[in-house]
Amino acid sequence: MSDWLLEAQGLQSFYGSSHILHGVDFRVGRGETVALMGRNGMGKTTLLKSVIGLVTPRGGRVAFAGGEVTGQPTHRIVRRGIAYVPEGRGIFPNLSVSENLRMAARPGPGGRRDWDFERVLATFPRLSERLDHGGGQLSGGEQQMLTIGRALMTNPDLLILDEATEGLAPIIAREIWGIVREIKSSGIATVIVDKNHHALTALCDRAVVLVKGQVVFEGACAALKAQPEIIQRHLGV
Amino acid sequence: MDFVSFLIQTLNAVQYGLLLFLVASGLTLIFGIMGVINLAHGSFYMIGAYLAFALVAQTGNLFTALLLGIPLAALLGALLEWALFRHLYKRNHLEQVLLTYGLILVFEELRSLALGDDVHGVAVPAIFSASIKLSDTLSYPVYRLVISAVCVLLAIGLYILIHRTRIGMMIRAGNHDRDMVEALGIDINRIYLVVFALGVTLAAFAGMIAAPVSSVFPGMGNQVLILSFVIVVIGGIGSVWGALVAALVIGFADTFGKVLVPDYAGLAVYLVMAAVLLWRPEGIFKS
Ligand SMILES: Nc1ncnc2c1ncn2[C@@H]1O[C@H](COP(=O)(O)OP(=O)(O)O)[C@@H](O)[C@H]1O
Ligand SMILES: [Mg+2]
Numbered sequence: 001m002s003d004w005l006l007e008a009q010g011l012q013s014f015y016g017s018s019h020i021l022h023g024v025d026f027r028v029g030r031g032e033t034v035a036l037m038g039r040n041g042m043g044k045t046t047l048l049k050s051v052i053g054l055v056t057p058r059g060g061r062v063a064f065a066g067g068e069v070t071g072q073p074t075h076r077i078v079r080r081g082i083a084y085v086p087e088g089r090g091i092f093p094n095l096s097v098s099e100n101l102r103m104a105a106r107p108g109p110g111g112r113r114d115w116d117f118e119r120v121l122a123t124f125p126r127l128s129e130r131l132d133h134g135g136g137q138l139s140g141g142e143q144q145m146l147t148i149g150r151a152l153m154t155n156p157d158l159l160i161l162d163e164a165t166e167g168l169a170p171i172i173a174r175e176i177w178g179i180v181r182e183i184k185s186s187g188i189a190t191v192i193v194d195k196n197h198h199a200l201t202a203l204c205d206r207a208v209v210l211v212k213g214q215v216v217f218e219g220a221c222a223a224l225k226a227q228p229e230i231i232q233r234h235l236g237v
Numbered sequence: 238m239d240f241v242s243f244l245i246q247t248l249n250a251v252q253y254g255l256l257l258f259l260v261a262s263g264l265t266l267i268f269g270i271m272g273v274i275n276l277a278h279g280s281f282y283m284i285g286a287y288l289a290f291a292l293v294a295q296t297g298n299l300f301t302a303l304l305l306g307i308p309l310a311a312l313l314g315a316l317l318e319w320a321l322f323r324h325l326y327k328r329n330h331l332e333q334v335l336l337t338y339g340l341i342l343v344f345e346e347l348r349s350l351a352l353g354d355d356v357h358g359v360a361v362p363a364i365f366s367a368s369i370k371l372s373d374t375l376s377y378p379v380y381r382l383v384i385s386a387v388c389v390l391l392a393i394g395l396y397i398l399i400h401r402t403r404i405g406m407m408i409r410a411g412n413h414d415r416d417m418v419e420a421l422g423i424d425i426n427r428i429y430l431v432v433f434a435l436g437v438t439l440a441a442f443a444g445m446i447a448a449p450v451s452s453v454f455p456g457m458g459n460q461v462l463i464l465s466f467v468i469v470v471i472g473g474i475g476s477v478w479g480a481l482v483a484a485l486v487i488g489f490a491d492t493f494g495k496v497l498v499p500d501y502a503g504l505a506v507y508l509v510m511a512a513v514l515l516w517r518p519e520g521i522f523k524s
Contacts, residue, residue: 054419102406154422
């Protein structure tokens with residue numbers, strides 16, 4: 001047994017015959033904020049999907065909160081306390097804002113009910129003005145707030161944010177970063193993927209950098225900031 | 238056509254349309270959410286009618302037959318989903334059509350072995366056996382009104398289920414993005430099981446309550462299946478509301494087609510379908 005909240009070891013993932021993850025180790029501690037970095041197409045999304053079983057790894061193991069979850073169906077894995085905000089948001093446009101939130105509601109691990117409808121609306125006041133709108137009628141920023149709010153409705157121990165601020169106007173992105181900071185201080189562990197390395201490293205505890213499905217750097221965000229050549233080499237455009 | 242005949246035909250059209258809606262609503266949900274083309278869906282209507290016949294023969298009473306038949310149909314639906322249909326969701330349409338066409342043959346053969354190939358009648362329950370007198374020569378059977386009323390109640394129930402309950406939200410969400418539903422901790426396979434069993438039960442129930450007015454005969458699911466597919470296409474795949482509107486349209490086209498242009502009655506339904514699709518290629522209510 002380890003103290004990690006999430007511990008993935010030696011993940012090998014494929015799409016058909018294309019080999020995407022080549023033995024990736026990935027860990028998240030309780031309450032820790034981890035930046036998952038790497039250029040486009042390096043396997044970040046595939047890693048996140050492999051963790052929650054949306055992609056079934058052909059090799060390696062995943063444990064969450066001390067329990068082995070390798071090969072389990074997604075709904076069972078996430079019920080141990082993971083919430084997933086996918087790239088491109090994944091809201092249900094055919095459900096209203098309020099339905100998007102309410103359908104996801106569930107107590108967290110150990111019956112925790114910190115987050116409910118009222119608290120999510122208090123955190124995202126914009127959503128409370130749009131409760132009866134269809135999810136598809138929201139602006140990009142509102143959609144991202146809705147997916148994050150919906151994720152919180154499941155009272156997770158770990159929140160996964162893939163491309164947290166992609167496609168958002170800078171002012172909206174800043175709002176999202178503020179919310180992420182709030183979530184961090186509430187003790188929920190987060191894994192964040194984002195193109196804004198500056199905002200990301202200002203916030204994270206630890207960073208993992210992927211290149212072609214392999215981890216090329218893992219360490220404290222402070223260390224990463226002190227070594228700009230790593231960012232330049234692996235993340236620069 | 239005088240007013241009384243017109244009224245009678247209108248009531249018939251509504252009743253037939255609503256009955257078709259019960260079958261088509263399940264078909265459109267299963268098609269829309271799981272992506273399965275289920276040719277065997279009409280067989281559930283046939284099975285329902287034969288269940289009503291067999292159970293009324295045993296118990297002497299349609300109400301008891303319904304009480305027993307409904308859970309049996311739900312069980313059959315759940316069993317079929319678990320044993321066969323869940324393996325079809327990711328297969329292509331040709332494989333779906335092959336399996337479900339095969340199922341029609343299996344169901345008809347089993348029906349033939351168990352109950353024979355004769356045409357049967359089922360008695361209208363005594364308390365609904367009266368007729369309402371509309372003119373000196375014309376009257377309308379109360380039982381047909383009861384069918385319509387029950388179907389309307391079920392349509393309302395279905396609306397509440399889909400639009401006002403949490404499971405309804407999950408069903409609609411699953412219609413859009415199955416992975417995201419799973420990622421929220423919801424077992425999508427269980428949702429599929431519920432939807433499939435519900436669809437089978439609605440179709441079988443339609444067959445059960447139709448048995449006293451339509452009689453019970455081999456292959457009776459086929460006509461209903463074809464009309465139900467027409468309804469699903471006109472209404473918009475996956476849209477229960479579309480199915481309701483389309484079922485009423487088809488009920489009218491079929492009923493009045495037979496009265497007004499008896500020689501071309503078979504065409505009426507398809508002319509309506511062609512017209513609707515020219516106007517809206519994705520159906521009335523694209524979901
Ligand atoms: N559904 C898929 N089918 C086939 N290849 C895919 C699929 N999704 C992603 N890929 C490929 O896998 C690699 C990693 O993609 P991804 O994990 O999305 O990278 P990132 O999130 O780091 O941008 C890329 O080369 C991409 O083209
Ligand atoms: Mg990605």
